[in-house]
Every structure is written in structure tokens, then in C-alpha cells.
Amino acid sequence: MSQIESVLTRFKDNQRQHLLPILQEIQSEMGYLPEEAITLVGRHLNLPTSKVYAVATFYDQFRFSPSAKYHFMLCNGTACHMKESEVVLQEIEKCLNIKAGQSTRDKLFRLEVTPCVGACGQSPVLKINDVFYPGITSKSVVELIEAIKLKEGKL
Amino acid sequence: MIFNINVNNKILKARKGDTILETLRKNGITVPTLCNMENFTPTGACRICVVEVESHDELVPSCSHPVEEWMKIKTHSPRVIRARRTIVELLLSSHPDDCLYCIRNKNCELQTLAEELGIRERRLPVVRMMKKKDPSSASIVRDPAKCILCGRCVRVCKEKIGISTFDFIGKGMKTIVGPTFNKNLNVSNCINCGQCIMVCPTGALHEKDAISAVSEALQDTEKHVVVQVSPTVSVSLAEEFNVKSGKELDGLLVATLRKMGFNKVFKSAFAADMMVMQIVEELLERLENQQNLPMFSADCPAFVKYMEEFHPELLPNLTTCKSPQQIMGSLVKHHYARNQKIKAENIFSVSLMPCTAKKFEARREEFTTKGISDVDAVLTTRELARLIRLFGLDIQQVAPELADSPFAVRSSAGKIVGTSGGVAEAVYRTLYYRLTGKQLVNFKVTQMRSNKSTRELFTKIGKQKIGIAAVNGLQNAMELISQIKAGRDDLHFIEVMACPGSCINGGGQPITQSQESLKARMKTLYDIDEKESIKASYKNPAVIELYGKYTGKEKDSFLEKLKTSYQGRDVLL
Numbered sequence: 001m002s003q004i005e006s007v008l009t010r011f012k013d014n015q016r017q018h019l020l021p022i023l024q025e026i027q028s029e030m031g032y033l034p035e036e037a038i039t040l041v042g043r044h045l046n047l048p049t050s051k052v053y054a055v056a057t058f059y060d061q062f063r064f065s066p067s068a069k070y071h072f073m074l075c076n077g078t079a080c081h082m083k084e085s086e087v088v089l090q091e092i093e094k095c096l097n098i099k100a101g102q103s104t105r106d107k108l109f110r111l112e113v114t115p116c117v118g119a120c121g122q123s124p125v126l127k128i129n130d131v132f133y134p135g136i137t138s139k140s141v142v143e144l145i146e147a148i149k150l151k152e153g154k155l
Numbered sequence: 156m157i158f159n160i161n162v163n164n165k166i167l168k169a170r171k172g173d174t175i176l177e178t179l180r181k182n183g184i185t186v187p188t189l190c191n192m193e194n195f196t197p198t199g200a201c202r203i204c205v206v207e208v209e210s211h212d213e214l215v216p217s218c219s220h221p222v223e224e225w226m227k228i229k230t231h232s233p234r235v236i237r238a239r240r241t242i243v244e245l246l247l248s249s250h251p252d253d254c255l256y257c258i259r260n261k262n263c264e265l266q267t268l269a270e271e272l273g274i275r276e277r278r279l280p281v282v283r284m285m286k287k288k289d290p291s292s293a294s295i296v297r298d299p300a301k302c303i304l305c306g307r308c309v310r311v312c313k314e315k316i317g318i319s320t321f322d323f324i325g326k327g328m329k330t331i332v333g334p335t336f337n338k339n340l341n342v343s344n345c346i347n348c349g350q351c352i353m354v355c356p357t358g359a360l361h362e363k364d365a366i367s368a369v370s371e372a373l374q375d376t377e378k379h380v381v382v383q384v385s386p387t388v389s390v391s392l393a394e395e396f397n398v399k400s401g402k403e404l405d406g407l408l409v410a411t412l413r414k415m416g417f418n419k420v421f422k423s424a425f426a427a428d429m430m431v432m433q434i435v436e437e438l439l440e441r442l443e444n445q446q447n448l449p450m451f452s453a454d455c456p457a458f459v460k461y462m463e464e465f466h467p468e469l470l471p472n473l474t475t476c477k478s479p480q481q482i483m484g485s486l487v488k489h490h491y492a493r494n495q496k497i498k499a500e501n502i503f504s505v506s507l508m509p510c511t512a513k514k515f516e517a518r519r520e521e522f523t524t525k526g527i528s529d530v531d532a533v534l535t536t537r538e539l540a541r542l543i544r545l546f547g548l549d550i551q552q553v554a555p556e557l558a559d560s561p562f563a564v565r566s567s568a569g570k571i572v573g574t575s576g577g578v579a580e581a582v583y584r585t586l587y588y589r590l591t592g593k594q595l596v597n598f599k600v601t602q603m604r605s606n607k608s609t610r611e612l613f614t615k616i617g618k619q620k621i622g623i624a625a626v627n628g629l630q631n632a633m634e635l636i637s638q639i640k641a642g643r644d645d646l647h648f649i650e651v652m653a654c655p656g657s658c659i660n661g662g663g664q665p666i667t668q669s670q671e672s673l674k675a676r677m678k679t680l681y682d683i684d685e686k687e688s689i690k691a692s693y694k695n696p697a698v699i700e701l702y703g704k705y706t707g708k709e710k711d712s713f714l715e716k717l718k719t720s721y722q723g724r725d726v727l728l
Contacts, residue, residue, distance in 0.1 A: 035336060039727060048319035048344075049335040049727045057325045 003029045004037050008044045016045050023056055032063040060114045068103045068110035070148055073127040077116025085124035089113060091138040095145050108152060109145075158224045163231070169224075175217035176204055179230060186230055187239065187268055189356055190305035191218045195314060200306055203268065205238050206230050214238055240272045246303050248279040250357075257301070257358040262666055264356035265303060286331065291339035293518045294347035294363055294511040294662075299331045302359035308332065308351035315655050317630035318461070320345040332359075335727045344464055344726045348457040348629070348653045349511030349535075349662015362511050362663060365532040366542050372503035372531070373416040380503045381491070382417045383483045384408060384558070386424040386565070387509040387573030387658045388536050390676045394665045395540035396550055401675025403683065406555025413556065415546050420558045423506070424565035426482035427572045428692035429701075430454060431581045433476040433717050435589055438582070438648055442619065447471045449622075449639065449646040452578050454478035456516035457653035459721065461629060466636060467723030475718045479572070480506050480513055481522050483562065484529030485716050490701075491561075499527050506533045509573070509661035512653070521719045535663025564697035567684040574677045575627035575657035576603030576610050579650040583612070583623060584691040586648075590616045598690040604681070608655070609635060613645065622646040628655035 007025045011018045019041070026037045033056055042049040056062045072092060076085050093099055096109050103110040119125045122134030126141065133144065156171040162184065169178040174197065179186055189201040197219035205214035209227035214235065229235060247269060254260050286299040306323070309332060313319045320334050320343050334343035352360045372378045393402040409420045434452070441447055453459050453473040462469060477485065484506070488499045506513065510533075516522070517530040534542065543550060557563060568581035580603040587595050602612040603623075608631045612623045622645045626632040632651045639646070654660050659676040660668075689695060705713045 038335065042728070048313075048322075050319050050322040053335045054322035054324060058323075 002036075004034075004040050008040065011044070014045050016047060019045060019047070019052065019055060020059075023052075023062060027062060031067045032065055034064075060112070063112075065103070066107070068107045069152075070109050071129050072109060072111045073114045073117070074100075074111070075115075075117045075119070075123070075125045075127070076113045077120065077123070079116075079120035080124040083124045085136075087138050088124055088126070088136055088141055091141055092145070095142055106154070108148075108154065160222060160225065161227045163229060169222045169226075171222075173222050175206060175208075175215065175220050175222045175226075175228065178222045179206075179217065179228075184230055186217055187271065188218060189264060189268070189303065190307060192307055192310065192354060195310050198306055198310070200304070202242055203239055205235060207232050207235050236272070239268075240274060243268050243272055243274055244277075244279050247274070247277070249282045249284065250303070251283075251300050258361045258364075259358040259666075263358065282328075284329070289333075289339050290363070291341040292345060292347065292363065293341070293515040295340060295345065295349060295352065296361050296363050297333070297340055298359050298361075299333065300359075301357045302332050303357055304330055304332060305356060306332070307354040307356065308360060311350045311354045315628055315630055316346070316348060316350055316653065317633050318344055318346060321351065338727070342726060344728050346457040346460045346464075346629070346653060347512035347515040347662075350654060352511065352662055353660075353664070353666065362535050362538065363514055364538065365514065365534055366538050366545070368532045369503075369505055369534060369542065370545065372505070375503075377501060378503045379419075379495075379497050379501055380417050380505065381419045381421065381487050382412055382505040382507060383421045383423045383426070383480065383487075383562075384412070385480070385506070385508045385510075385573070385658070386422070386427065386570045386680070387661065387676070388507045388539065390573070390679045391509060391536050391659065391664050391668075391672075392540060392550070394668060394672055395536065398551065399675070400668070400672035401679040403679050404550060406557065407550050407553055409558050410553040410556040411543060411548050411550050414548055414553065415542070417505070421483060421487070421562035422558050422565050422569075423479045423483055423508075424569035424572070425562040425695070425697060426479035426486065427454075427569035427581070428566050428695045428698050429482050429717065430476050430479050431568060431572075431578070431585055431692040432698065433714075434474050434578075434582055434648075435585045437474055437476060438586065439589060442647065448644075449624075449649050450474055452648075452650040453719075453721075454572070454578065455512070455652045455658075456510070456519075457512040458629065458632070458651045460512070460515070460724070461653065463721055463724040464726050464728065466640075469636070469640075470721045470723065473721055475720070477522075477717055477719045478513075478516065479569075480508065480516065480533075481529055481719065482717055484517070484522060486562065488524075488527060488529050489716060490713075504529065504531050506530050507536070507539050508533050509536050509658050509663050510654075511535060511662040513663075536661075536665060537663060540665070561697060561701065564689075564695060566689040566692050566695045567687040568690060568692045569695070571680050571684050573658045574680050575608075575652055576600075576605075576625040576650065577657070577680070579603050579610075579612070579623050579625040579648065581692055582648055582650075583621075585693045586621070587616050588691065588693055590619055595691075598684075611646075621648075623648045623650075625650040625652075627652045627657045629653040 011022055022041055038052050039049050042052045100111050100113045124136050126133040126136040157168055159166050160169045167182045186204050189203045199216040199219040204217045206217045207229040208215045289297040309321045312321050321332050324331050324333050324337055372380050389404045389408050392404055394400050412420050438450055451473045487504045492499045514533040517533050522529045571577035580600045583600050603610050608628050610625045614621055624646050656673055660673050
């Protein structure tokens, strides 16, 4: 049984209120939502794929391509934006040579910009996988990336 | 309950449960709208319809706000006008400035609104997003750059058709309306009915243009250009030329087409008569063998594609008979070509249809032999009007002419197929004759002319019990199909038309139409049926003559050419 099917068996009553929990579980197991997931979930809940895809694309938490080992989520909520998260973004893009929404070719880094993550007091905030990095600056982010690269033997 | 409200300092009557917009419209006050559609759930997405209500701090969207007693409303106060103007200015700030080149120029709701609100300069900075046009479908072109995200296509596709091809993708500035995964329409579950075009306020959705192919063929002296006219086009075309809706243009249209250079003008209704006769023969066979019942009509290509996508197991229940367009196409490229000693590849066969899905149907591989399509180009009613204007012709200034033999004569049964219940009624008339050998005394089948979207008729012809149904609007057909899947077995023939109201409301009809014009078109079709003497397909003398030309093996192979096949489709549902 595929990972998607095993998630679906956990939601036996095919009620549409389960849509988000199902999508979340598939993503947490697979790291992203493959096209197959959208079609299978649609069939399971008796929803058109266009509706499932519409809901999934509405939320920034969902990804549609495989993620990387280090998943950068840079907050661009109002507070972070005012504290120049844009400058940090440009620095990361320069360092990793990718744009927001892309992954590096070696699948080590992925960069995304998200709306408010709810840590405005510590803005600007960068989240790498499940770890928060408060008060990030264009200088500290370079150090962070270099530390990871060193650890992974990519420097 | 009726109560009073104050609108623009005048007392008006309002009914409890109505929205503010409905109340205003009933009292003859016009409030502009964009996302609003009659008989659909309001979404309040565009905010163009805002009004000022005393004691409310914010402006209120009138389309979705219920009217309340002693409301004091201002519909055109400076504040309201300013808000509406800003909304339109914002829409324009990300809308391409190519009105002059747009297919909806002079017929665009956004353009009209900008004009009505007197927007004369660009006040806001221009925001342009790269949005790719999608020309992949044989019927419908999607141009997201012109989309204003009103969501009308999303709603019509969900609520009336039931397919939900479109939905909103993403959010905020980057939102677009598109099929699943924002893939191309040709790989989506779109059935090409074109109802989304009918509701689109701008040029974001339009039919795939075939005008240039047709006008090129008309200029080509090598080509013998043949055209077939759908029975529905001639009753709706008038509206494109500001003639009263429902006027039958039949002979005038034939004359105009000849002036444009078409070599022969044939009537699809002739082929519709043939289709009805084939359907009846097949139905009799199935009744005898008790096989593949109920039998579904298959002249609506949108419905056929729906069945191929959603119910492949029911495909044997579709009639194997081709649609009138394809029967005529096959007659032209085979029978007619041979008799006239013209090579099939030198014939350019054009079809005038009220439908966008017919464009897709003409491209189906079943209707191509050795690389030659039976129908080369399909023009919708709208495109036909454009072509007539392009040639500078005035359809009212010609003398009516008759269509060309051998495909000129039709019965009135072949004419009414354009309206819902028409095919079922035509089938009933011929079926009655074939089962009893007698003529009907009263040809009118009132059960098939009700205003319900699902119509049923249960009767006994001779010893045979017969159940016939007609459904328009695919959403309604889905219900019937699920009943049949659950074991319902009292029906033998079912006519399904994907568009609500059937072909007279097809996706290729004039955009400006109203409910009244649909009624007028239907009335014209029924009036013709009332007046004419040949009321059943089996009595069409031209069809009888054609069938008489073939005997024995030749006849078998001739009849075989009227058949087609279907196959399941693997698309994103």
C-alpha cells in the first residue's frame, strides 16, 4: 500500500471536513503533495480534483514538489516585512543561487516565503525545518548557511 | 412579508428574504454587478454592487445582504460611486490594455463598467503578471491575463454542469482561475460545453476561432466549400444583428451564405431526421434483445465526453448513431463527393453550430478517414455573425433562398431537436409509427415540453411499454444517471443535453442573450412544428429518397457509415 493510501485508510468516513487533515498527514509523511495525492484524495472524498487543488494551493503550508533536507521558511508577515526580511531574502537567494519557491539542485536547500508565522516579537524570523531563528539578519543568515554547508561537506 | 424601506429618499416596498439587490432591481433601480449571476448563490466577490446603508459603517454588498425593515439605502451617493470606481480602477491596473484587439470589444462588462463610471485616466500603477494563454483545447481558449477572478465560470461549471473543471488556484495577487494543477484545458475534464464563455464578463474565456480557416477556404478556388446550418443557429443569429429575438432567418441565412461564396448550403436538420430514424431502429433492436437499456442520445458531444470520462461502463448504453453534424459531414465527404465527382480532399466542409463542443467533436479521430476530417471547420453562432460582418453583408437586405438538394428538406421533428425534449419528441413520433404502423393523430408530446429540466413520459405503444426522458443541464443528468446505476429500469430512451436549456442556450450562442430570448427561440421552433405538415422524420421525402438509393450490401455499408464508437478517457476528474 502506498503512503497516500495508508493515510486515507485512517479517514474511513469520507467526509469532506477531513480534507485538510488528510492533506497535512500526507505531506508530513511524504514531505510534499504529489499529483497522485490530489487525485486520490479527490476520489476518496468524492470531490473534484480542482477543488482539492484549490484548497491545497490556498494554504502556504503545502508543497507540490519534493522538499529538501533544509527547508527555509522566511516569514514576510507585517512585522518581519517592516524589519526588512526582504533584505534577508535577497541575501539567501544570492547565497543559495535559487529564488523563493525553488530548491537547490542537490536537494539540500529549499527556500520559501511564508505569511506571518506568529512570532512577531522576534522578527524577522527564519524557520529551518522545525527550528526558529529569531532576529535574523543578512549577516547572520550567511553564517547559518555556511555552517550547514560545512556540516554537509559542501564547502 | 412586505415592508417599506427608504432608498435614495423614496419609500419602496421590499419582501422579507430578498437581498438588497433583488429589491432594488424589482423597483427598477440599477446597481452595477460583476460577479453576480441570477439564480446562483451570491459570493460577494467583486464588491461592485456596494451600497450605503445608514447605521452601517462599511459599505454593504447589495447582492448578498438581505434587505431589512426601515433600511435607509443610498445606491449612488458620492461615497458609493467612489468605491465602485476604485474597484474598477484596481481591476484595470492588472488588466491588459488591448480592448481594440479583444474578442469581447464592445461586448465586455468590464469595459462597459469603466465607461459608465467615467474612468478616464490611469490613476494607479500598472501591475502586470506573466500569465500564459491556453489555446490547447479544440473548443475553448483561456486567457488568464484578462481574468478578473469573478468566479462566474467556476460557479456555472460546478452548479449547472457539475464538472468543476475550473477553480481558484493560489491566493492573493497570484490567484488565477484554472483547471487542476493549472494544466492545459485539453488534458482536463472539460467537456467543452462553453457555458463558462457565456458567463465570462471579459475576454478571459472565448471560443477557438475558426473564421480565418473558413474565409481562407472561401478564397481558395480549388476548394468546393460546403456548409451545413444547424436548426438552432437560424433562430438565434437574429439577435446578433439587433433583430427581435427568436426570428427565424432560415432562407435569409441561406442567401447570405451563398453571397459569401459557399458553394452549397445544406441543412443539419436533414441529418437530424436520419439520426432520429437510426436511433429508433437501434432502440427497437435493443428492446427486442433487452440489451443496453436505457439508451442514451449521443448528439450532444459534451455529454458524450462526460460519459467517456465519468461513466465508461455505461458507454454501451449510448446510441451508436453519429450526431447530425457528423452524419452530414460523412454524407458530404463520401456520398455527395462521389455523386458530384469531387475529390473528398477538395471539399471544405463547414458546420454552423450553436455549440463550442461541436468543434471538439469535429476533431475526434472517429470522424477522420485517411487524414481527411468529415467536418473541416465549425463556426459558432457568434463567429458566423462576425464572418457575415466581415463580408459586409446585411442579412436583412437579401431575398430568402432555399437550401441545396439533396440535403435541403427536413421534417419539423428535425427542427425541434434544438430545444430540450426535441430529440425525445422526434424519436417518439417515429417510434410510434414503427411499432404500430400507424400515424400519430396528435404529434405534440406535451410531457416533453414542460419547463422542468428533467421530463419524463411513460406510455404504451401497442403492446410495448415505453419510458422516455429528456434532461437538460448536465448537473440534472447526473442525478438521473445515478438513479439508473442504482437499478432504475423504467426508462428506455433518454435524451441528454449538457447545456441548461439545451442547444438554444448553447455555448456558442450570442453572449447578450436573456431568458426572454431563450423563450422566444423555443417558441419559434415549436411554432414551426405547429405550422408545417411533415412532422415526423420517417416522412421526410429526401431521406426516403436517399435510403432508396441503396440496397443489399451497399445499404449495409451506407448504414455502417452512420455509426460511431466511444472510448473511456483518462483525465483528471
